[in-house]
Amino acid sequence: MMPTALTIDPTLTHTSGEHAFGRLETSHGLLPLAALSVAAHVRGLEVATEIHQTFVNHTGAPIEATYIFPLPDRAAVYAFRMQLRDRVVEGVIDERGRARDVYEHAIAVGQRAAIAEEDRPGVFTLRVGNLVPGDHAVLTLRTVGPLPIEDGEVTWAFPLVVAPRYIPGVPLLDEQAGTGTAPDTDRVPDASRISPPVLLPGFASPVRLSIRVTLDGAGLPVTGLRSSLHEVHAVPDRDGWHVELRPGQRLDRDFILRWTLGGAALHSAAVWALDDDGEGATAMITLVPPVGAAAQGRPRDVVLVLDRSGSMGGWKMVAARRAAARIVDTLGERDRFAVLAFDDAVESPPTLGEQLVAGSDRHRFRAVEYLAGVQARGGTELARPLELATRLLAGHDDRDRVLVLVTDGQVGNEDELLRRHGAHLQRVRVFTLGIDQAVNAGFLRRLAAVGGGACELVESEERLDEVMAKIHRRIATPVLVDVSLNGDGLDLATQAPRRLPAVFAGAPLVVHARWRGRPRPGATLELRGRLPAGTEYTQRLHLDSARPGAALAQSWARAHLRDLEDRYAAVTTPGDRAALERSILAVSLRHHVLSRFTAFVAVDRDIVNPGGNPRTLTQPVDSPAGWTDDRFGAAQPAPLGEVPSDLSDCLFSLDTLRGARQSAPVVPSAPMAAGPGAPAPRSGSGQIIPGPRRASAAPPPAAAEGDARSAPRAGGSASSIPATGSASRPVGAPPPSPPRAPAPAPQASAAAKSESRDGAGFDPAPYLARLFTVVDDLERAAGAATPDAAAQLPVARLSELLEDLRTVGLDALAARLAPIVDRLREALIVGRLLPILKEILAALRELAGDGGVAPQPPPRKRKWFWR
Known part of the structure; x- marks a missing residue:
């Protein structure tokens, strides 16, 4: 049976081949990834981050969503969680082959399950399967890692898109490892796992993006805060800053914050923390280069x-x-x-x-x-x-x-x-x-x-x-070379990085060291090196206890795993590779830090899709900012896999697509955001990237590392593009005008508009929780020095919430919220928000308190999209 509405928009899928998928549209959308929420807490030179990915199934059949995404390469991923409507499933780390077996078996018997794997330093694949129609799941990853500092300037960079990469070698004809667009080759045997499909430029971003950062200088002043590539809203507090991304921005470039952290107060130091089981300890040593040591260097x-x-x-x-x-x-x-x-x-x-x-x-x-x-x-x-x-x-x-x-x-x-x-x-x-x-x-x-x-x-x-x-x-000549670390009263086990680099002026060296047992009282660490003139340099550091909760062991494990993985990539003898693989597994499993040989897996107990075999959808990503359609890697066809007969008329030649793009109306991007528990897909827009059908219901054998294979990719020619560099934006700038309501998708048919939108199966509780949060923000705005400016961000969030309610079909709640949002927008435009704010807050509290949902008629049975 065909869907109620099937329309084609040639502005969706990026391809350089002869065919491309258009936009498959029903009134409930199709793309599985609805929202990405990042919450980071910075304290001193350490950052702890929670990444929430919300997946929603708006199709009429069970799906398995696949998302290829980046994370900071220095960060240690140490926890994984799957949150469903009524419960939370904590992920378990295991050897990668065994974790895949567990996941595949769960999918085969019909259980909801999710798995997170690392394919490259900073590149990960997440799969969540057996999401039935109307389901939404929130997948949470927790990370911790160090922040670099040079000349007193700290940088936190959070990547948001995996850019296309050049894939050399001869394509392999075996089964492919992933559902990406590049085929596995003899030189890159897992290329299909690092090449997500790319949206055509100009397509409205389908993912709501929310980033919140709390900056705490750990006793040192935080100044000079600025964002390089994104608009942010920043509020100072006693310890530092609260920074939040403004709504409506895309996942097409890295999010980068920089600030100055009391440069004059930095000094060499060493702190340590005992492992949770008491069997070992970890120290973090910061070596600030000696002042005035630079001299005329060698040629x-x-x-x-x-x-x-x-x-x-x-x-x-x-x-x-x-x-x-x-x-x-x-x-x-x-x-x-x-x-x-x-x-x-x-x-x-x-x-x-x-x-x-x-x-x-x-x-x-x-x-x-x-x-x-x-x-x-x-x-x-x-x-x-x-x-x-x-x-x-x-x-x-x-x-x-x-x-x-x-x-x-x-x-x-x-x-x-x-x-x-x-x-x-x-x-x-x-x-x-x-x-x-x-x-x-x-x-x-x-x-x-x-x-x-x-x-x-x-x-x-x-x-x-x-x-x-x-x-x-x-x-130029470094300040200090041949740096080494020694312990007085310590049984040092290992250090990371394994090879200590040269030290340069203005760039402190950070080393993590491990030892067995607890350090003895009065223990010291000794750093040795050689100055440019050839004279010896020694600095002794006394160990101080780290603050409670410092994740030194996880940070060491990530850095040590990186050393081991680089050595694994470099060796060729089977014996050495096997020994390194065992070492990587041991460190990864002991410290619960993800590596190339381990994976996190979470399995729900209920069987929701007997027989398994969900349809695989690979989440497409934005084209990186500043890239054009015809470069080598941005032009890659979506993996066709097994194309359903329903889609046979959705294939177009590239010339036809380009011609249609010139006359296609532009749909404005609606504001993005949303909390981690709020599914927020764009109404009426989406893309399906069919993947290979599962061979059988039985769990497949564990895939060996490096045996991964993938799907076709077409190369493209390279060309220059116009300059698009963006200057850094200082925080605290006046907020932009309130966002306009999103325009409806021009292709939506009357049948699609008349389809039932009763929100059956969607719990309003997460949306009401967001509403309470916005009410609190508006109350704070009422007491600000400039209420109209302070209310810009809460009103934008309220507009996003309204769009989300309409998207998932909670129309009764949306109908009551819409006139309130309209009044707020009008008041902001004319600059007279304060006189009506008390009345607005009362109406919002009433709406949030009674649930805002009137009795609904019995839902119409939805038509199945795939049949």
Whole structure:
């Protein structure tokens, strides 16, 4: 049976092949991911985060939703939870194969279940299955991790989209590992797990985004707070700040906050905490570089490797050229350098060649002249330039050997690159400069750590100007080298990072160390190193107890697992790989921290879909900000899998789609947000990405790590794009005008509009809880110095709540709330909110108190979408 309304919108699915899915629309929408809510608490240089993902089934059949998403690569994922309507199921961490068996068996017998797996540092896959029609589930991940600080400036970056990556190699014809758009290849055997389908530019974002951050300086003043790429609302308090993302923003770039944390008060210190079971302890050591230690350094050999592939088009290419040219300008006559620009091939300035040349004025001019003409093109073949760079930097112990890589890091074969070049990179200092609004930070940090260097991230041309001084210091002589850690009265077990990097001016070194048992009274740690002049440097630190609740063990486990996983990627002998796999499993399971060999799984006890076999929907993601339709990775077809016969007329040629896009009306993006318990899909919009049908109801054998396979991908050509850099926005700026009501989808038919919207099966309690929260916010706004400005955000949240009520069919509650929202909007427009606010608050309290739902007629039976 066909759905009540099936309409086509050619602005949804991103593809470069000959076919694409259009927009499949019923009055209840289709995309499973309704809301993403992030709540972060920062204390000093540690951040604890809760990520809530709300999945809703608006289709007429059971589904399994798959979402490929990013998290900060330094963060330790230590807890997982599935919240259903009437109960909460805590996730259990287990070996990845066993966790998959448990999940697949639960799906096969008809139980609701969810599984979270790590595929790359910072890239995860979450599946939640057997959501029956009308179901909504909230999946929660908890993370903890350190924050970097340089020159007193702290950065918290939360990624929101997995950008397309260049996938080299020959496609594998076996069963694919995931439901992504790139096929698994001999060089990237799990490419289908890191390549989510991409929405076409201009499509209204289907996910409500909410980010809230609490900043506590832990006794140090927090100043200079600013957001780089998003509009935020910030309120100061006694200990720091409360920061909240303004509604209506997309998941197409990283969320980045920066602030200054009492730089003058920072000092070297060591704190420790005992494990929960008392069997071990963890210390966090912060080494602030000695002041005045820098001196005239040794001459340098610097190889500059510049990514000019298609994904670097637009402002990224401009920023990369500027960064490379300014690095060349800092070199002196005693230094030597080489410039390697790469895509599918490697090029150098014609007059200089692929060799080290003296840093003379003439050579530097020729290099800068060449860099000015470099344009984006081709694919990201990084192996060849790394091989050339390490060959040029071989030997020369009397000189500092430095490799600088300028790129967005969007490659899929990270493990292969580390395996092939890790041993050579350990003999040079590697610095990576990541340029993108959705950069592959995990890989760039791994690459820098192998070479004992560091990584800088640049999300705009304005940010490049701010970090250039740091970059110049990084390629100069470090303040301290050959750093080592020793314990007096301690049985040190291990440290993370395993290889301590050189220490540079303005950039404290943070080390996590483990030991067996409790430290003895008076125990100290000793840090040793060598100053530029060659003299020894020693600093002794007394251990102080960490504050209660400090997650030092989880932070150590994440850093140590990263070291072990990088070693695993680099070794080739089966015995060594097996030993490292056992070590990774042991650390991951003991400390409940997710790794590449473990997974979190949660299974509900009830059987809701006897026989299993739900339809797989892969959540599409936004195209990264600043990317165009025709770059190498953003143009990928959705995996077709088994296309139902109902959809046979939904396939269009690319030319037809492009022609239709030019005349298609634009649907304004409605404000996004919502609390973790509130399903909030966009009304009447969605996409289905069918995945492969399950082979059988029996649970499949455990999948071995690295045996993953995937679905087809089409390449695309690369081209430049217009510059889209965005300046940092200081917090506390005047709020924007109140949002307009979202326009209805222009394709909705009369049949769809007349379909029953009674909200059957949806509990109004989570929505009423949100209403109570908004009432509290409005009450606080009434007492503010400027009530109209303070009420902007609560009114925007109330508008989102109204849209959510209409989306899920709670029309009686929506009908009572709508006139209240209209009055608030009108009052904000004319600037006369205060006179009516008391009356409005009374009406909202009454609405929230009685539930707002009048008796409903018996619901009409919904028609099944898939049949």
